[in-house]
Ligand code: HPA
């Protein structure tokens with residue numbers, strides 16, 4: 001059991017393997033900070049910092065089994081997706097009422113805005129909250145109120161993606177979609193997260209079709225090194241025809257699937273902290289971002305579940321990615337541009353954000 005240490009361990013392994021350059025220079029770090037950025041793969045519940053967990057528990061009259069923030073953070077020990085998910089789902093139980101969801105979303109948006117994220121599409125896992133008796137109106141209502149406030153006060157624009165928790169039943173996912181559709185104006189899409197083992201994407205065929213019929217976009221997690229990973233990537237690409245893929249790093253093991261993704265112009269939301277290295281079927285670890293860029297794929301970078309990953313938000317994730325994936329400045333800029341192209345927004349809005357990026361690059 002290594003948890004965060006395991007992530008540190010995998011990063012260190014990359015370093016020892018000679019895969020990374022020395023620590024990024026401060027000028028580049030400053031450039032990264034100033035870049036107008038977007039983020040597409042961030043789970044709001046994964047931004048629930050230990051400090052906020054204590055505050056919400058107090059507000060909701062709950063006792064947490066940790067003496068303090070340090071003890072709670074020390075308990076974030078995981079070594080794979082299921083062991084991470086157990087901690088992540090347990091942690092979100094403090095989210096009970098509309099203001100809790102407001103505080104969660106506003107805190108993430110404020111943090112992102114402070115690092116010059118100008119646009120974010122954020123995941124949330126309503127099934128986990130409905131299970132505890134929270135209403136969809138409180139979940140979506142709190143987040144939406146925070147999105148509006150953050151846009152007007154901080155200038156960060158955002159949209160919301162409802163994730164189906166894929167290891168819960170198909171019926172539960174459909175009931176959740178039905179409960180969310182009255183709020184569809186506050187959603188931009190649906191996604192698929194949680195444990196992929198035994199929960200292939202086709203389990204959600206009808207859910208995706210219904211979401212699309214209601215004007216929503218569709219994306220799906222294809223976490224790295226999962227059982228049947230290439231089969232599942234093929235299904236989402238060629239059968240379910242998702243609009244985007246979250247993670248998806250194993251695609252580099254199939255030239256055929258890479259060609260299909262390029263032909264379809266698919267954008268990938270990669271989170272180097274969690275899914276940055278292929279190991280299971282490789283003799284040597286493969287750096288996902290490097291391999292995907294070398295294959296000509298459209299990679300964007302996100303922070304995933306920063307509260308459980310050393311509280312590293314997008315600036316830190318990008319700085320680390322430069323080092324571990326040997327990114328040139330041109331590649332960094334290209335990925336930032338992909339980030340705006342990938343937005344589920346009208347073309348004119350994307351063009352305006354790309355113009356902001358171009359102006360910054362010119363002036364920096
Ligand atoms: O990266 C992830 N993968 C699958 N499920 C998740 N739930 C939160 N983060 C993740």
Ligand SMILES: [Zn+2]
Nearest residue numbers: 041193221304
């Ligand atoms: Zn994720």
